[in-house]
Amino acid sequence: MQRMEKIVRLLAKRISREANTMAERARQALTEQQRLLQRNFRKSWKTKMLVYEENASAMLAAAEQHHYAERVREDARAHEELRSARAGGSVAHSWSSKVQHLQSELQMYLRQHRYREAERVQAQLSRFEKQEQQAQQRNITHLQEQRLQAMRVKQEEQLAKIKAAHQQEKQEIARTCRAELDAMTRQHEAALQAVEERRLFLHERVQAILKAYNDADALDPRATGLKLIRISQLLWTSREVQQPSEHI
Numbered sequence: 001m002q003r004m005e006k007i008v009r010l011l012a013k014r015i016s017r018e019a020n021t022m023a024e025r026a027r028q029a030l031t032e033q034q035r036l037l038q039r040n041f042r043k044s045w046k047t048k049m050l051v052y053e054e055n056a057s058a059m060l061a062a063a064e065q066h067h068y069a070e071r072v073r074e075d076a077r078a079h080e081e082l083r084s085a086r087a088g089g090s091v092a093h094s095w096s097s098k099v100q101h102l103q104s105e106l107q108m109y110l111r112q113h114r115y116r117e118a119e120r121v122q123a124q125l126s127r128f129e130k131q132e133q134q135a136q137q138r139n140i141t142h143l144q145e146q147r148l149q150a151m152r153v154k155q156e157e158q159l160a161k162i163k164a165a166h167q168q169e170k171q172e173i174a175r176t177c178r179a180e181l182d183a184m185t186r187q188h189e190a191a192l193q194a195v196e197e198r199r200l201f202l203h204e205r206v207q208a209i210l211k212a213y214n215d216a217d218a219l220d221p222r223a224t225g226l227k228l229i230r231i232s233q234l235l236w237t238s239r240e241v242q243q244p245s246e247h248i
Contacts, residue, residue, distance in 0.1 A: 012206045012209075012210060015202060015206050016202070016203055016206060019198075019199045019202040019203060020199065022199075023195050023196065023198070023199035026195045027192060027195055030188060030191050030192055030195070031188075033188075034184070034185075034188040037184060038181065038184065041180065041181065041184065045173075045177045048173070049170070049173060052169070052170070052173065053170075056166045056169075059162065059166075060159070060162055060163070060166070063158065063159060063162055064159070067155040067158075067159075070151060070155070071148070071151065071152075074144075074147060074148060074151060075148075078140075078141075078144040078147075078148075081140050081144065082137060082140060082141070082144075085133065085136055085137045085140050086133070086137065094136070095129070095132065096128075096132060098128060099125065099128050099129055099132060102121055102124055102125040102128060103125060105121050106118055106121045106122055106125055109121060
């Protein structure tokens with residue numbers, strides 16, 4: 001009977017040792033698994049972020065190229081307007097009443113062969129036409145500058161919106177990445193907690209079996225045998241439960 005009791009005690013110690021050993025192996029396996037998962041996850045997200053940034057840069061470059069083309073077209077339009085103004089095309093139908101009056105007066109003097117008066121009017125007319133052409137050109141230049149400035153402001157606003165959208169998307173990607181990493185960490189911690197709970201359960205179960213049959217030994221000789229059976233069952237149960245954790 002004492003020998004069986006000794007065997008029971010030895011088995012109980014063995015179960016406790018194996019529970020600790022298997023729990024430590026499971027923790028190491030889970031930790032290594034977590035390290036590999038996080039490394040692969042970060043590598044995958046880094047690749048995704050690089051691809052996104054490349055696409056965002058290409059989109060921004062395309063927008064800037066489009067804006068540049070718009071400015072080139074506007075510059076060409078401005079040059080054409082100024083060329084036409086210098087040639088008198090854009091102001092031919094917009095002379096002031098003063099110029100129109102001098103033009104009519106000049107034609108009248110020419111028809112009447114009053115060349116002295118015509119020469120005088122021609123000098124005045126040339127001076128006024130030149131002044132009005134210069135004023136018209138200044139007005140055209142001012143309008144062009146206003147159009148270009150408005151275009152630049154609009155383009156800058158568009159680029160700012162594109163950049164803000166890209167920044168917001170990057171932040172959303174980072175938040176998603178962090179959320180998934182946090183979920184992985186919680187899952188890992190839950191797995192470690194389950195291993196620890198199993199280890200504690202085996203220790204508590206061993207002590208419970210020893211205590212349950214401790215008082216019965218004196219009354220029933222079979223108690224030690226039953227205790228040995230229960231302890232042996234617990235040993236095999238611990239191996240079956242803990243073994244899969246080693247291959248996670």
